[in-house]
Amino acid sequence: MALDKIPFVIASSNKGKVKEFRNLLSDLPLDFIDQPEGLNVEETGKTFEENARIKAIAVSEKTGFLSLADDSGLSVEALDGAPGIHSARYAKSDKDRVYKILKELEPFSNRKAKFECALCIASNNKVLLEVTGSCEGSITFSPRGKNGFGYDPIFEVDSLGVTFAEMNHYRKKEIGHRGNAFKLIKSELEKLLLSLKD
C-alpha cells in the first residue's frame, strides 16, 4: 500500500466504469483496490440511488475499506425511461444492447435520452456521501465512435453533436453524468479523506 494514501475500493465489476473513476479520482490521495473477485451483489433497488447504496455498503462490509459504488444507466424518453436501472442487463452484450435500443426507437421521432449516475461512498455499513448526476442528449441513428463503453456510441450530447464514444475521456469527464455527479461530491470527499488522515 502506498504511503499516506487511503485504501479505497471502486465497487464495480464494470471495467469501463472503473477506468473512468480512476481518471476522475486521480488527483486524490487514494490507494485503489479492486472489489473482491467473484463478488456478486444483487441489485434489488428500484432506483439508481438505492442500488448504489446497496453496492457500496456490501463492498465496504466485505472489504473493511472505504468503498465507492455507482449505479448508472440510460433512460430513453420514448421508451418510458427504459432501459433505466436495467441498462446493464437489457440484452446479453454491449453490442446487442445498442442495437436493441436502435430497433425499439425506429417507430419514434422523439430520440431524447439521458444518462444518470448515482454515487454512494460507504464505510463500516454506513453511507457517508451520496449524490446523483445526469447528462442530457439524444439517441443517434447508428453507432459512432470507438471510445468509452456500453451505450456510448449511440448517445449524442445536446449542443456538441458528438457521441460519448467520439470524445476523449477529458471531455466525457467534463460533461458526462459520472463527471457531473463527481463534481458534486468531490469537495466533500476531500474533506472526508482529510478527516480520516487525522
Ligand code: ITT
Ligand atoms: P457494477 O454494478 O458492477 O458497477 P454494471 O455494469 O452492472 O457494473 P450498473 O448496474 O450500474 O453497472 O449498470 C450500468 C449500465 O449502464 C452499464 O453496464 C452500461 O451498459 C450503462 N452505462 C452506465 N454508464 C455508462 C456510460 O458512461 N457510458 C455508456 N454506458 C453506460
